[in-house]
Amino acid sequence: INYCLIQTQVFLEEKIQIELNNFNQLYLYLNDIIFDYSNTIDTLSLSNMVLLIVENRFFIKLNNQISLEIFYTEEKDALQIVNFVPKTFYGKTRGLLGFMDGNKANDFMLPDGTFLQLDQNNDREIFSKFGQLWLVRNANESIFTYEEGF
Numbered sequence: 001i002n003y004c005l006i007q008t009q010v011f012l013e014e015k016i017q018i019e020l021n022n023f024n025q026l027y028l029y030l031n032d033i034i035f036d037y038s039n040t041i042d043t044l045s046l047s048n049m050v051l052l053i054v055e056n057r058f059f060i061k062l063n064n065q066i067s068l069e070i071f072y073t074e075e076k077d078a079l080q081i082v083n084f085v086p087k088t089f090y091g092k093t094r095g096l097l098g099f100m101d102g103n104k105a106n107d108f109m110l111p112d113g114t115f116l117q118l119d120q121n122n123d124r125e126i127f128s129k130f131g132q133l134w135l136v137r138n139a140n141e142s143i144f145t146y147e148e149g150f
Contacts, residue, residue: 014046017145018058018070020079026056026072032145076123096134 017029028035030044042053052059057071067084085093085100093100098107108116108130118125136142 014048015143016049016051016060018079020072024072024077026058026079028053028058029145 015029015031017032019027019029021027028037030046037053040055042051044051044053049060049062052061057069060068060070065086066089069082069084071080072078073080081097083097089100091101094109099109104120105117106115107120108118108126110116110130110133116130118130120126136144139146
């Protein structure tokens with residue numbers, strides 16, 4: 001079974017992992033332990049964030065005002081992440097979601113530090129030429145929690 005995994009870890013205090021399996025079921029791990037949430041509304045106040053779950057949509061608001069919305073989208077048959085970053089972070093971010101500086105030329109940085117120029121509307125190209133190069137090869141390199149056999 002192939003899983004799509006998303007994880008955020010902030011200040012090493014709390015760890016949230018959201019999985020989507022081949023049956024489009026979402027799993028939530030809090031600090032490496034699976035959390036049984038309801039499919040209606042749950043709110044969890046953690047040490048450095050608030051997690052709101054509304055019908056399989058996850059809203060994470062960090063104490064630094066960065067927010068994430070994570071949900072399954074049938075259109076792309078995948079998890080979708082929408083991030084909200086305050087303007088005070090302009091020019092101070094980097095990573096797989098790009099550099100928040102208005103320069104599209106540095107949004108796709110490879111593990112070796114070089115940049116790719118890709119069509120930002122072509123999901124297949126981004127997945128194959130960018131995303132796959134960030135693939136974690138074994139569990140020892142990963143920060144994710146894996147169930148036995150995965």
